[in-house]
Amino acid sequence: MKFSNFAIRYANIVFCLVFLFSIAIVVYAINKLLNPHLLFFVSSSFYYLCIIFGILLSIIVLFSFKLNKNLRINISLILTSVIITMYAIEIVLKNFEKNNTRASIAYKKNIEFDKRSKLEVIEDFSKSGVKVYPTLYPFTLIESGGFDTEEGKLFPLGGISNVRSVYCNESGKWITYKSDEYGFNNPKKLYDKNNLDIVIIGDSFAKGTCVESEENIGSKLRESGFKTVSLSAEGNGPLSQLALLKEYGEYFKPKTVLWFFFPNDILDLKRELTSNQLNKYYEDENFSQNLIHKQELIDFHLKKFSDKSIKKAKKNKEKSFLNFTKRLVMNTWSLPSIRLQLGIKPTSESYDDYFITFKKILEKSNNRVKSWDGKLYFVYLPQFDRYQKKKIIKKNIFTFPQSIYLDVVKIASELEIPIIDLHKGVFKSHKNPLSLFPFEIWGHYNEEGYNLISDFIVKSLKST
Secondary structure, eight states, X not given: OOOOHHHHHHHHHHHHHHHHHHHHHHHHHHHHHHOGGGGTTSOTHHHHHHHHHHHHHHHHHHHHTTSOHHHHHXXXXXXXXXXXXXXXXXXXXXXXXHTTSHHHHHHHTTOOXXXXXXHHHHHHHHHTTOOEEEOOOGGGGTTTTSEEETTEEEOOSSOOTTSEEEOOOSSSSOOXXXXXXXXXSSOXXXXXXXXXXXXXXXXXXXXXXXXXXXXXXXXXXXXXXXXEEEOOOTTOOHHHHXXXXXXXXXXXXXXXXXXXXXXXXXXXXXXXXXXXXXXXXXXXXXXXXXXXXXXXXXXXXXXXXHHHHHHHHHHHHHTHHHHHHHHXXXXXXXXXXXXXXXXXXXXXXXXXXXXXXXHHHHHHHHHHHHTTTOEEEEEEOOOGGGTXXXXXXXXXXXXXXXXXXXXHHHHHHHTXXXXXXXXXXXXXXXSOGGGGSGGGSSSSOOHHHHHHXXXXXXXXXXXX
């Protein structure tokens, strides 16, 4: 039987593409394994399996070139049909995800939604003559170790002081806030040594992400008569919170410290333990960077870092089409949406070792607060997926084992730390807990959510 040169060439091209796909899988997996920070949420075993699969697939493809022409052509046609079908399904699933973004839901509900990017918001402020900065997250400095100064490494735990910061948008409106003397999200002139009622330490949820400053927990506690400041920042984990107590809490000596815990804090701890600077707070209780007296130096380095980041973002914006194409390819080639539906994805690693460290950090923090006759409360913040009903089509959101809740509450109880359980006190009894999140999808709490949380915290504090 004779075969056209086109059919044979086509078959060879298909096999070559499958071979390149197998190599891409191996390279992708090796890149993940060589960059531990990319494995923030998952176990490495999945990527070892990817390497094995990629190598086996490449070997099979190489052997396929030795098949007779007829069989090779038929296999190439079957592979073409499978590939086209798989990527068509991937595109359909991606379109479903796109139709369930906050902006698309807002459009369906006739709610105005500001679709500008953070860079565009910053540029619009700049055009009107207002200097603003993007909110900076301390955890982004972990990989670099912080800033090099004449006195050694500097690892800020707050942001730039006394500036307008462009924050985030989950409800349809871009939130900005004016930072305080130490770069945190508080009004100015609240810091009163030995006369603070409450200090809040935690991550973005404790900070009040994506709601106006007047709607966050710190503000609501101040409305209830408590002299309160929040030392919270996005991505903070237990080690950062221990450091904050040393750098700021020990100086101001508040009567009460509210230690907020969100399930991903155990994962944040994994990242923090790679930081030499943060580990010093764990290993040496006397270690301090003396940050409270270095705000001018912190501002200098963070402004320089911010300006560099904005310049890089503008440069990437000029290559918008190229970057869009790159993102499209990178977000599609490995069929992530299909893998999500089939459960072919990395599994969460064991948290057991981190719970041991977490308990020691919480104990050190409690002892530190006790040293100035203060009282530490453990405040548990529940996540969205805890209340989400199972869907036919799964959504690509971060999920955390419910056992984390039981483990951390047990640890706090063993340390005899009073617990403010917001799952039991607010969300569990609410008729629709998802309504406490913007557009009832994964993210931070909305104004109503923060208001109910604040009310329960005030009630808990007054009853003890």
